[in-house]
Amino acid sequence: MKIVLLGSGNVATHLGQALKQAGNEILQVWSRKAVNANALASILRATAVERLSDIDRAADLYVISVSDDAIKEVAGLLTLENQLLIHTSGSVGIGALAGASNNIGVIYPVQTFSKVKAVSFDTIPLAVEGNSVEVQERLTKLALTISPRILQLNSEGRRSLHVAAVFACNFSNHLYTLAKKILNDNQLDFDLIRPLIAETAEKVQQFEPDQVQTGPAKRSDLQTLEAHLALLKNQPQLLELYDKLSRSIIDHYKAF
């Protein structure tokens, strides 16, 4: 397929590369910021475009990978007819593209992307939605060229999947950051808990998370919970999160 990529962030960067490696041609990369458009265009051997009016109308597929609140606006400025138009967001409904083309859809890769780290698409589930059976089939065929794990999901289901992903990924990573802060405040290095973080994620590749929960809250070890709360007493935000998360664990296992 001949593809125009709208956006130059983390998802655009990684998805663009995966699409290119799968044999597609990336014609253009559009971004509001010329420096970003240029950087990604050069990786993808595409042309950088700063103005939406310079977008090539003869592509097969237009991929909008911009921040969620800008998708509708960017789509509204494109005046396509029957060309395939998709976005890549977990939480934005397919309706945000309505009117911008007759053939619209979504491909949402269930993964976290940072520019600093390469990632293989082989194991990434891709949630696909189209506004017609034909669009759905074309998008599925395209998605299969970059990953074997495709699921058909409407906008509502995709949003639930995204919320789950936020808990499992974004919030977990933030907990790593809070742990790092606690360590550094005590002249300890984050490196000390890297094997622990790796093992915690590794465990749930084979097992269910509620099967391998450990720690003082799981054991309802009130003495340790109180000692930890005392240690965090001067850091109200950490204290509150410690308390709420521990209560959530206690409640969860009490219920079983």
Add this chain to the structure above:
Amino acid sequence: MKIVLLGSGNVATHLGQALKQAGNEILQVWSRKAVNANALASILRATAVERLSDIDRAADLYVISVSDDAIKEVAGLLTLENQLLIHTSGSVGIGALAGASNNIGVIYPVQTFSKVKAVSFDTIPLAVEGNSVEVQERLTKLALTISPRILQLNSEGRRSLHVAAVFACNFSNHLYTLAKKILNDNQLDFDLIRPLIAETAEKVQQFEPDQVQTGPAKRSDLQTLEAHLALLKNQPQLLELYDKLSRSIIDHYKAF
């Protein structure tokens, strides 16, 4: 060393095996529950003991790996003299062993252990404390037989390390559980986010967590945050955690 193991839980099971593999002899395994003592004793080719009065007094090292609130009680029932006595808890001070022997200490493995999964000790940091230079040296020498990553840490430092571990491991795993609940409530499979969980942990093996934070809160994407909160409106505990964790992320990156 000749070792008596007091406890039969996750830490006792894995540490006992590592100590045995390193060439030490596990003489006895004590547990309040005979069935647990028997199970671990048979793995370690040791004798199972149900009564503390049957403990062999001629061992070199006594390892207490019981729940935090039981450590002091178990130690109090041992009447050792100069034999090495340690516990393995992150949050309990060395003082819990005071009076039970003249030579007391701690070896705290910074890892999460579940009986269902084997784990290699090679990369696990071991925090070591002793009540004298001599004890510290003997424990360090022993610890080095199972891992090259030893750090000397007093009880206060160890407790901070443990709190950090709770955030990074226990709380993250609980977030995986909450994510699974959200998925299952929407007829989606936990397997969909396993690659995401793996990548999130994998990223911070090379990078710092605050360098690779992603998601709507990091982008201050209020539209998506509100859509997610609306989706969780009938689940107050999930709603509250989503809100608190998102605010913590927003505050963290605002400050920089």
